[in-house]
Every structure is written in C-alpha cells, then in structure tokens.
Amino acid sequence: MNIHEYQAKEIFRQYGVPVPNGQVAFSPDEAVEAARNLGGKLWVVKAQIHAGGRGLGGGVKLAKSLDEVKELADKILGMTLVTHQTGPEGKVVHKIYVEEGADIAKEYYLGMLLDRAAEMPVMMASTEGGMEIEKVAEETPEKIVKVNIDPAIGFQGFHGRELAFGLGLAKEEIGPFIKFAKALYEVYMDKDAEMIEINPLIKTGDGKFLALDAKMGFDDNALGRHPDILQMRDLNEEEPTEIEAKEHGLSYIKLDGNVGCMVNGAGLAMATMDIIKHEGGQPANFLDVGGGANPETVAKGFEIILKDPNVKAIFVNIFGGIVRCDRVANGILEATKITDVNVPVVVRLDGTNAKEAAEILSNAGIKNIIAAEDLADGAKKAVEAAK
Amino acid sequence: MSILVNKDTKVIVQGFTGKEGTFHASQCIEYGTKIVGGVTPGKGGQEHLGQPVFNTVKEAVETTGATVSMIFVPPAFVSDAVMEAADAGIELAVIITEGAPVKDMMYAKAYATKKGMNTIGPNCPGVITAEECKIGIMPGFIFKKGPVGLISKSGTLTYEASNQVVKEGLGITTAVGIGGDPIIGLSYKQLLPMFEADPETEAIVMIGEIGGDLEIQAAEFIKEHISKPVVAFIAGQTAPKGKRMGHAGAIISGGSGTAAEKMAALEAAGVKVVVSPADIGKAVKEVMEK
Numbered sequence: 001m002n003i004h005e006y007q008a009k010e011i012f013r014q015y016g017v018p019v020p021n022g023q024v025a026f027s028p029d030e031a032v033e034a035a036r037n038l039g040g041k042l043w044v045v046k047a048q049i050h051a052g053g054r055g056l057g058g059g060v061k062l063a064k065s066l067d068e069v070k071e072l073a074d075k076i077l078g079m080t081l082v083t084h085q086t087g088p089e090g091k092v093v094h095k096i097y098v099e100e101g102a103d104i105a106k107e108y109y110l111g112m113l114l115d116r117a118a119e120m121p122v123m124m125a126s127t128e129g130g131m132e133i134e135k136v137a138e139e140t141p142e143k144i145v146k147v148n149i150d151p152a153i154g155f156q157g158f159h160g161r162e163l164a165f166g167l168g169l170a171k172e173e174i175g176p177f178i179k180f181a182k183a184l185y186e187v188y189m190d191k192d193a194e195m196i197e198i199n200p201l202i203k204t205g206d207g208k209f210l211a212l213d214a215k216m217g218f219d220d221n222a223l224g225r226h227p228d229i230l231q232m233r234d235l236n237e238e239e240p241t242e243i244e245a246k247e248h249g250l251s252y253i254k255l256d257g258n259v260g261c262m263v264n265g266a267g268l269a270m271a272t273m274d275i276i277k278h279e280g281g282q283p284a285n286f287l288d289v290g291g292g293a294n295p296e297t298v299a300k301g302f303e304i305i306l307k308d309p310n311v312k313a314i315f316v317n318i319f320g321g322i323v324r325c326d327r328v329a330n331g332i333l334e335a336t337k338i339t340d341v342n343v344p345v346v347v348r349l350d351g352t353n354a355k356e357a358a359e360i361l362s363n364a365g366i367k368n369i370i371a372a373e374d375l376a377d378g379a380k381k382a383v384e385a386a387k
Numbered sequence: 388m389s390i391l392v393n394k395d396t397k398v399i400v401q402g403f404t405g406k407e408g409t410f411h412a413s414q415c416i417e418y419g420t421k422i423v424g425g426v427t428p429g430k431g432g433q434e435h436l437g438q439p440v441f442n443t444v445k446e447a448v449e450t451t452g453a454t455v456s457m458i459f460v461p462p463a464f465v466s467d468a469v470m471e472a473a474d475a476g477i478e479l480a481v482i483i484t485e486g487a488p489v490k491d492m493m494y495a496k497a498y499a500t501k502k503g504m505n506t507i508g509p510n511c512p513g514v515i516t517a518e519e520c521k522i523g524i525m526p527g528f529i530f531k532k533g534p535v536g537l538i539s540k541s542g543t544l545t546y547e548a549s550n551q552v553v554k555e556g557l558g559i560t561t562a563v564g565i566g567g568d569p570i571i572g573l574s575y576k577q578l579l580p581m582f583e584a585d586p587e588t589e590a591i592v593m594i595g596e597i598g599g600d601l602e603i604q605a606a607e608f609i610k611e612h613i614s615k616p617v618v619a620f621i622a623g624q625t626a627p628k629g630k631r632m633g634h635a636g637a638i639i640s641g642g643s644g645t646a647a648e649k650m651a652a653l654e655a656a657g658v659k660v661v662v663s664p665a666d667i668g669k670a671v672k673e674v675m676e677k
Contacts, residue, residue, distance in 0.1 A: 116569050116599045116636070119493060151493060192490050221462060222488035251633045255625075266567060266633025267541020267596055270622035271664035277625045278663045286626070288633045319543045319550070321526035351546060352526050375547065376665035
C-alpha cells in the first residue's frame with residue numbers, strides 16, 4: 001500500500017526525520033489558511049497523488065503571496081495530472097499540500113528498500129537529487145552509494161559514514177546526515193515499509209538536511225499490525241474494480257486486451273496471460289480466484305471481468321488440486337444464472353474430478369460454453385472466440 | 388533416491404489441530420507421509436489424527452525424532468514458529484502459510500540459517516517426493532514417479548508442469564514449490580545441485596516468474612555446475628511494470644525482474660526455455676531424448 005507525501009512526512013516527523021513545515025488542504029480557502037498558519041513569504045503548493053514526476057506534470061508550483069497560493073490551489077485541485085508514472089489517463093488531484101519554501105543549497109537522493117538477494121534492507125544515496133533513480137542507475141551507476149543494513153545489528157555509524165563519504169559530504173555535515181539516515185532506518189523497520197524514497201533530500205543554506213519530498217510504500221502483509229497506516233489508505237488512488245475484487249478474495253488486475261482470464265493460482269494466471277499472447281491474442285486481465293473457488297467467487301469473477309467492455313471472450317483455466325473441478329463447474333453454471341455472461345466462455349478444467357466436471361458442463365448444454373482439452377487448446381479456442 | 392524427503396522422513400506439523408493443519412495433515416498421512424506428531428501450544432498431551440500433540444517443538448523432536456516440520460500457523464505467528472523449529476534442531480521447515488510479513492521472514496530466515504535449518508516457502512505448496520512423501524498441500528495423484536526434478540515458484544503451475552510431464556510418459560522424482568514471496572528459503576541455486584547429485588533425476592524443470600533475480604542467479608549457476616538438461620518456463624511475459632501479480636514478490640520494479648531478461652539469461656546458460664506454458668512436457672521429453 002502506498003501513501004501520500006503529506007502522510008509520509010507526518011510519519012517522518014514522529015521519528016525525527018527533518019521535513020519542512022506544511023499542511024494538507026482540500027480547498028483553495030484551506031490552502032490560504034494553511035499558508036497563513038505557516039507564515040513566511042514563500043510557499044510551495046503540491047498536488048497529492050500516488051505518482052512521481054508531479055513537478056514536471058505541473059502539479060508542484062511556487063507561490064510568493066497568499067493570493068498566488070489561492071490561485072494555484074484553485075488550478076491544481078481537480079486537475080488531471082499526467083506524469084510518466086500515472087499512465088496517459090492521468091490522475092485527478094483531490095488534495096494539495098502547502099509547504100513553506102526551502103532554501104536549497106544542494107539536492108541529493110536517499111532511498112530504502114528490500115535487497116532481495118541480500119535478504120536485508122539496502123539504503124541508497126546519490127548526489128543526483130531530483131533525478132529519477134532508475135535513470136541514474138542506468139546511466140551513471142557510479143553515482144549511487146549503497147549499503148546493506150543487517151537488522152541483527154541495526155543502523156550503525158559506519159553505515160552512515162559509508163553513505164556520507166560516498167556523497168562527498170563535508171566533515172561538519174556528516175554528523176547531521178548520519179542522524180537523518182538513522183532516523184529513516186527506524187521509520188522503515190518500525191512501520192514495515194516496503195520502500196521509502198526521498199527525492200530530493202536537500203541541504204539548506206545553513207547546512208541542515210531536509211526531506212523535501214517523501215514517498216512511502218508498505219508491506220501489505222504487515223498492515224494488520226499498523227492500524228495507523230491502514231487509516232491512511234486513499235481509495236481514490238486505487239482501481240475501483242481491483243478494490244472490489246480484493247473484497248471478494250479475488251486478485252484482479254486490468255490489462256488492455258480482449259480475452260478475459262479466470263484462473264486459480266497466481267503463477268498459472270500469469271502463464272495463462274502469456275499463452276493467450278503466444279496464441280496471437282491479448283489478455284484483458286490477470287485474475288486469480290485463489291484456492292477457495294466456489295460458486296460465489298466464480299460468479300463475482302465473471303461479473304468483474306465483464307465490467308470491461310473490451311472483453312470478447314473468457315478463458316476459464318482451472319487446475320484442480322484441493323479445489324475440485326466439479327465444484328468449479330457448478331460454480332460456472334451458478335454464475336451464468338446470477339450474471340448475464342454474454343460472451344463465449346472457453347472452459348479448461350484439469351486435475352481433481354475433471355471428468356465429473358466435464359459431464360456437468362456438457363449436460364447443462366449452455367450455448368456460450370466451449371469445452372477445451374488442455375491449456376494450449378483452451379488458449380487457442382479463447383483467442384479464436386474473441387476475434 | 389530423491390531429494391530432501393523420502394518415505395522414511397519423520398514429519399511434525401506446527402499448527403496441527405487448526406482447520407488447515409488438520410485437513411492437509413490428514414491428506415499427507417493418506418499419501419503415505421510419516422507424520423509422527425504435531426505442535427499446538429496448550430494442547431500438549433492430546434491425540435490428533437492418531438498422533439501425539441505437543442506444546443513445544445522441542446518436546447516433539449525429543450519424543451518423535453522428527454527432522455522436518457510442516458508449518459500451517461497463521462501469518463502473524465510464522466516467524467515465531469520457524470525460529471522455534473530452528474531452535475529445536477529441525478533440519479527442514481516447510482512453510483505453507485501465505486501472507487507472512489517480509490520483515491518477519493527476514494529475521495526468521497537469518498535465524499534458521501544461523502542454526503543450520505533449511506526452509507522452503509513461505510506461501511508455497513510444499514515439497515513432494517512422488518509416491519513416497521508429501522509435505523504440503525498439492526494434489527498427490529498428479530505426481531507419478533519418474534526421472535524429472537521440479538522446482539517452481541508457483542503452486543498450480545507446478546501441478547500443470549507435473550501433469551504435462553506425466554502425460555509424456557515420464558514422471559517426477561521430487562517437486563519443490565519454493566514460493567513467490569520476496570524472501571524465501573531454498574531456491575533454485577540450492578536445489579539444482581541436489582538434483583544434479585540425485586542419481587534418479589535425469590532432467591530438471593524450473594518454473595520462475597517476474598520479480599527479483601533468483602532465476603538469473605540460477606542461470607549463472609547452471610552454466611558452471613549443472614550437467615543434466617534443464618527446461619524452464621518464466622511466467623509473466625505479458626505482465627505490466629510496477630503491478631504486483633498476485634504473489635508478493637511478482638513485480639517488475641524499475642524495469643528489472645522482467646520475464647524477458649530471465650529467459651535470455653537461462654537460454655544463454657544452455658537451458659531449454661519454453662515460451663508457452665503448454666510446451667513444458669514436450670520440451671522435457673525432447674531434452675531427455677537427446
């Protein structure tokens with residue numbers, strides 16, 4: 001789960017990671033109020049959406065007066081912000097963050113995530129603040145310093161020194177930087193973060209380090225022990241059908257093709273998308289009905305797949321293990337009663353009780369249902385049916 | 388022969404008396420697995436599925452001589468259970484539970500490694516030595532005995548692959564579902580040499596997916612150390628960037644972890660890589676006839 005910049009900064013403050021003062025606003029009037037509370041003569045008005053590249057998209061602007069704050073807030077709130085991370089359809093801005101202007105002497109990058117190969121977190125720093133880190137990694141990898149932090153010993157001084165010297169910091173800057181990085185490590189571990197990105201991390205004119213931006217993602221499996229984080233979830237930032245699917249125990253991701261897929265197991269679901277492509281079609285979605293496929297979940301699966309008007313055929317690919325195929329077959333029949341399935345449905349059921357399932361389906365004599373022998377046959381028939 | 392487990396392996400179940408533990412343990416017993424007891428704190432002294440229940444893993448190990456534990460406890464208790472098993476001298480923990488926090492697994496795996504305990508999973512179907520020993524949730528009947536070793540990140544895709552192999556008139560020595568989480572126990576790199584050393588295994592199937600670089604590590608290892616033919620399929624060739632495809636670890640981040648790069652690395656290592664998941668069985672037959 002991801003959160004907004006202003007929420008991440010709230011968490012940073014709790015842990016002593018320095019951030020500029022700021023306040024969230026949902027209307028232009030609130031924005032002016034926020035700016036007035038913050039004081040000073042310079043403010044930054046920042047669109048709050050779950051995507052990077054907001055500045056380039058026109059979602060981050062400087063204001064030199066309260067009138068300008070109002071004007072900018074008015075413009076940014078409600079706008080559809082398109083960045084390289086939102087996709088061409090963009091994201092609507094529902095809230096903004098008003099922050100005091102900062103005196104930037106130098107910009108850096110600081111991030112943390114799980115190093116899967118090392119099986120421990122890695123902290124990364126770079127002098128190329130403000131640039132996309134993936135790009136830096138590709139073009140000038142020598143400008144990124146990385147240190148693995150073994151949770152058994154926690155964040156030590158040497159971790160911080162390695163990063164600080166790697167960034168070429170001056171002697172008097174090293175202390176404050178290490179303090180900053182150590183606090184960030186505490187946030188990462190305590191909150192079960194999956195990823196933290198501060199881009200840019202700035203050094204101010206008077207030599208202080210501040211997180212000018214903040215991006216955080218969390219391990220979904222750990223949210224149960226973080227009710228405070230769970231409260232920060234913003235459903236506006238998520239795909240409505242994906243939320244609906246999740247509520248019913250389904251894992252669904254919409255894609256651009258026209259062959260709908262309903263599969264048990266994440267690996268087989270991905271493989272099903274792949275074979276549809278291999279047979280010359282385009283998958284319309286990823287859908288894992290999970291281990292407990294019953295009539296209700298299958299019906300819900302059909303309903304969700306058919307919400308996408310591009311879908312011209314559906315490929316049901318179930319390999320019954322613990323899930324018995326006859327139950328899934330009954331689920332399909334049930335589903336055709338509950339939901340109006342108006343496209344051809346190619347069904348491949350293999351594994352436990354596959355024979356019984358085939359009989360159930362052929363006896364039912366539903367015209368839309370096409371039986372498939374195996375994975376390849378099913379994919380071919382589904383691609384054909386979608387033409 | 389086989390790898391990791393066989394008909395003599397003594398297994399205990401952590402989370403024995405729970406709904407999942409009970410159902411799957413009884414299926415394992417039916418398959419022939421030597422389940423010699425289980426652990427449910429507070430229920431020590433009872434009997435369940437004809438086997439003794441213990442309060443602690445230590446007690447269970449001392450009494451039964453079990454070397455393997457199958458773990459079904461809820462996600463929040465997985466790391467505790469794994470560490471308890473390691474502390475009690477278990478040699479292999481098979482973690483079936485789905486949804487364990489990454490941080491917990493980071494601590495648990497580090498401790499297991501320190502204690503010399505191997506782990507499989509979490510979030511996996513388990514391990515099965517065909518017609519001898521099933522430790523997990525896979526449908527046993529699909530795994531007929533034969534000369535092919537199988538390593539897979541995905542559950543149902545493991546069944547699919549085994550089914551295809553059997554349809555070709557071949558069969559499985561041992562199949563290991565390693566799980567699709569960001570931090571997992573035994574992986575390709577540790578399992579490949581076991582299959583290489585197993586005289587009954589003549590060919591190896593590895594099934595990977597997008598995310599992380601375990602398949603790339605495997606490719607490098609195969610190039611240097613594996614002489615038996617390997618067939619590979621990587622799921623997620625059509626997966627979009629930045630989206631988590633069901634498994635917690637199945638995500639292409641920052642352009643790396645793609646199916647294409649993994650397929651290329653494996654091919655360069657001399658592995659027979661199939662593009663279609665329907666061609667796994669055929670490819671195995673082909674490489675074995677060569």
